[in-house]
Structures are given as structure tokens and as C-alpha cells.
Amino acid sequence: MTCVPRATCILFKLAVLLALAPALHALEPFPLRQIVVDVKTNLAATMVKSTGLGQSNYLNVISGIANYFQHFQDADGRIIDPFYQKEYQYSTPCYAWAATALVVSGRQTNLLESAASALECALIELAEDKAAMNHGDFFTFPCMLAYENLRDRVAPERRKKWEQLLRQLQPQRCYEDVIIDKPRDVHNWNIVALSGEFLRYQDGFTDLSFVEKYLSLQLKNFTSTGQYRDPNLPLAYDHFPRHFLAAILQRGYDGQHRAALEELLDRAAWTSLLIQSPNGELPTGGRSAQHQWNEAEQCVTFEVWANRNKRAGDNLSANAFKRAAHLSLESIQRWVRPSGELWIVKNRFDPAVRHGFQGYSSHSQYNLLAASMLSTAWMLADDSITEGACPADVGGFAFELPEFHKVFANAGGLYLEIDTGADAEYNSTGLIRVHKAGLESLIGPSDSTAIHDEPLAIGIAWAENNGWKSLASFGHGAIKSAKFEMLKATSPALKFSVRYEIGSAATRSVSETYEVTPRKISVRAEVEGKTSKVRVRFPAFAFDGRDATQIVAEKSKVSVQLNGSRQTFAVESRLLKPLSRPGNWIPCRNGYLEMVEAEVKGPVAIYTLTPERIERPTISQAK
Helix, strand or coil, rough: CCCCCCCHHHHHHHHHHHHHHHHHCCCCCCHHHHHHHHHHHHHHCCCCCCCCCCCCHHHHHHHHHHHHHHHHHHCCCEECCCCCCCCCCCHHHHHHHHHHHHHHHHCCCCHHHHHHHHHHHHHHHHCCCCCCHHHHHHHHHHHHHHHHHHHHCCCCCHHHHHHHHHCCCCCCHHHCHHHHHHHCCCCCCHHHHHHHHHHHCCCCCCHHHHHHHHHHHHHHHCCCCCCCCCCCCCEEEHHHHHHHHHHHHHCCCCCCCCHHHHHHHHHHHHHHHHCCCCCCCCCCCCCCCCEEHHHHHHHHHHHHHHHHHHCCHHHHHHHHHHHHHHHHHHHHHEECCCCCCCCCCCCCHHHHHHHCCCCCCCCHHHHHHHHHHHHHHHHCCCCCCCCCCCCHHHEEEEEEHHHHHHEEEEEECCEEEEECCCCCCCCCCHHHHHHCCCCCHHHHHCCCCCCCCCCCCEEEEEEEEEEEHHHHHCCCCCCCCEEEEEEEEEEEEEEEEEEEEEECCCCEEEEEEEEEECCCCCEEEEECCCCCCCEEEEEEECCCCECCCEEEEECCCCEEEECEEEEEECCCCEEEEEEEEECCCEEEECCEEEEEEEEEEEEEEEEEEEEECCCCCCCCHCC
């Protein structure tokens, strides 16, 4: 081994930093920096009750998923989807890594042969450019983690075969999201592939050229908050590529883009903390929202940043990230099926019904993707880092992510998400989510309907041209502009406004002013234009696939109850017509919503939302 003089190393590092300086200088200032500073002050002054979770709790969920799918492993190692009756996308390599984690942890050493068989099958498919459904981009990362942890547990000739296959792999053949003949955009698939290639580089099977080439192309896809722009800007696919990049940073990536990645991913990690629901959920909105792997990817990023902050001596931040990881895991635990695996979307329909699924969702691939992510989080988890308060607990902030057309606010654990220009295929415009710490998320509601089905979010409609127009129906591109303005913040209480420029002949704009405290949300909505009356609409959550809610409507308010929690929606304005329930159910990813609406004279409507725990009567009270 050649020894390089220390002075030479220092000069080399300085040269690298100087080379990176233009890229770092080109970054816009972090728009949420002051919010992060203020939140950290609040974290230091807040005590929270620990979730009680730790590294072993990841294995509990992984074990349930792996044991279920072990029964669907065929003789050559591949995992067969129980509904499609075929190997689906990247189920096999994700199973290999999940089963491997159970083996090396000592939790289930009996899965050694099953894990090894799945890994070998996946490596053969990858090396021969026969990855299931052409999803080779997703194979390498979990395959490398499984290989690294199994290579010393199998016979030398088997390890040699794996290594031959890993050397045989040709990225331009086995990956889909690559540039072959002419320049084109690359997106999240490519980041998954380059992260796998980095692990392959670390283990000596390739060089770093693929990683560096594609990272240089990917940097333009990041916003000033460090978030990733995937087509149509779904929030699930902001975080998805970032969690892979966080993992390779943790693994020691030190190439030419390290400084830029560290800055971008640090910003994004804090942004993700600020937009995390107090119930641990990643925000809803767009493609692949409401899938359990959304929270599993948070577990990975937050465990990485807990470790990084611990190494930096910032225990306050490390404790916050650790708690956020555990809140995410806690969310996933709520969705374990009696058979051990997960409902892959946050509803309780039989998986055969595919309610809330994407066209590409399967029971196998998205269960095992979550298990693979949780295996990575388990590997990274450091139980010496304790939980402290995280932003989802304390709130005291409201802000806009304009590129993702979202507004978020949190007042002491009462949290809301507004879509200011919805993707019509998945959501409606307006207030789409209300969560409160410790309460049932679904009654918030937790999501809106798709404009293409029937537009419905919490908000108003107005009389126009002998009909009704609703804010919810104005999807991305239909609204001229949406402007967020912070009016007052006296932590934890907040006051802010969102003004939508409609620009029609009859309606110029709709303005909403929100006042949020830890107990209640109050909204004043006003239409600027030619309208004599407005309707106030509330999506009452009705059915999750297993359980129906209890919906009680009175003259000016309606309550929705489920699992010991209640959301009360009340219209404070003078009514022309009391709250009514047309009775039709509208599908959303969580199940079904029922529209409840009231009519108010004039252009202004005021309404409130009050989520609360239902006090259960004692035996003596019940008598």
C-alpha cells in the first residue's frame, strides 16, 4: 500500500473544494433556513414522551413481510406475486436484502438459503439483462447489500459465482434510465441505479465513472430546498431518490459532487422534518402517495441524518431525526395485516381489490420495497442516539413550497397541508390534509379526491353562470397564480393567507385566511367577483375498506368519528341552507369520502375544524 504524504492529501482536498466552489456558489440561499433556526430553539425547550421504539422494531416489520413472501418463492429463488402470479418488478432483490437482514441480525438464521437463492436469481437476471419487467435499475442496490452480508456465509464457489455475475453486469444494457444515443432527461430510476453502482464500485467490481457522469446530470433536478423534481412533482418521488443518495453519503461517497450533495441533502432532510405529519407520515400529493414505502424511505433518511448530526456533535438535531425515524416506523406499524405483511396503501381493502393502488403497484413489489428500505434503516440505526422533540411535535411554523404547489403549517402538533395547484389525476386544490398528534389520521381527512373523479377538498364553491365552481376543481395550470403570505406567528399559534388568482370574467380570486392553534383551525374564505352566495364543502371520511366511520350532521356542523378520534367541521357564517349530505361516496386512496356542504349568503364563509380524542366512558358512567 502506497503512503501518500499528509500535505499532498490536504492539497488534493483543497483542489476538490475549489473545483466544487462554482457549483456550491450557484446554489440559491436555503429559503427555510430561518424556520429551521427558530424550530431548533423550540426543540431545545420541549420534552416529549419517547415512542419506545428501537433498532429491533425494524426487524419486527421486516420479519412479517419476509415470512409472508417466503411462501411465494419458487424453486429458482424468485418471488412470485400472489395476485399477478408472476415475478413482479424488483420483488426478488428486495426480498433478498430483507431476508438477509433477518439472517445477519440473528433474528431468523433459517432464512439463509432463501436469501441466498433470491440473491443469486436476481444477479443472474441482472447480469443477463433479464430483470423482471425491465426494472434492473432497482436491482443493484439491494443486491449489493445482500451480497456484502452473505458472501462470508456461503460456500466459496457460490460467492465466486456471485462475483463473476457482478463483474459481468453492464450498466448500459441492464438499466433503463440511461443515456445511450442522444441526450435526454434522467429521473429517479437513474439515481437508484447510480446508488447501486456506487456500492458495486466500493466492492471493487467497477469504477466510479457511471456514478459521476449521472450525478453531474442529476444535480439540476434539485430545488433550493434540496428536494428532487421528478416529473409532475409528486412528493413521494422527491424523497425516494434522496434516500438512496443519503445512504451512499453514509457509505462514504467522496467524489467530485460530495460537497454539493451534502449541502442539498442536508437542506432536504430538514425540509422533510418540517413537512412530516405528527403521525409520522410523508405528505400526500401526486403519484404513489399514501403507500407505506413513503414512510420507510423517511426512516432511512432520518437514521442517516441522526448519525451525521451525532458525529458532528449536534445532539439536539440527532435526537430530532431519531424521533422522526421512529414516528415514521410507528406509522407503518399501524398498517400490518393479520398475515404479517402490510396493506401497501393506507386503507384496509383486500389487496385483490387494488383500491388506491397505482397501475404499477403490486402487493409483492411494494411490500418488499418497504421491507428493503426498513432493512437499510435497521442497518444504519444507532440505538445510542435517544429521541428528542422533532418539528412535527412542536410546530410553530407555516411555509410554502412553491415548486411543489404546497403549503404546510403546524401549530403544536396540529398540522395541515394545502395543495395550491393539484395534479388532477390524484388530488384536488385546497386544504387536503389535517392531522393531529395521537389522533386517527384518516378522519382529518388525510387526502382529497382526484379532480378527474370528482373534485373535493376542504374549501368553498361559488355561484357562477347559473352553476357552481369550486376551488377544488382548479388543478395545476388552471389557476393563474397562488400567493402564500405569513401574517402572524406567535408560537405555536399561526396566521397566514393563500390567495388564488382565478382570472375568470366572474371571479377574480379566492382568498383564504387561516388561523391555527394546537386545538383548532379557523378559515375565512372570500370570493372576489360576481357571486351572491358560496357553498362550504367538507370531505367527510366514510369508509377505509374495513371500518365505516360514524358521521353525525347537524344544522351547521358535522363530526366524523373513528378509532376513538373525532373531527368536527363547523360553519360559523350565517347559513342559507344547512349542512347536507348528498350521500354519494367519492373514492380516495384511503377509501371513500362523502361530501358534506352548506350554503352561505354573500361572498364570505367562515368555518372551523376541531380534531379531538373522544373520551371513552368508564363502566360506572356507562351505567
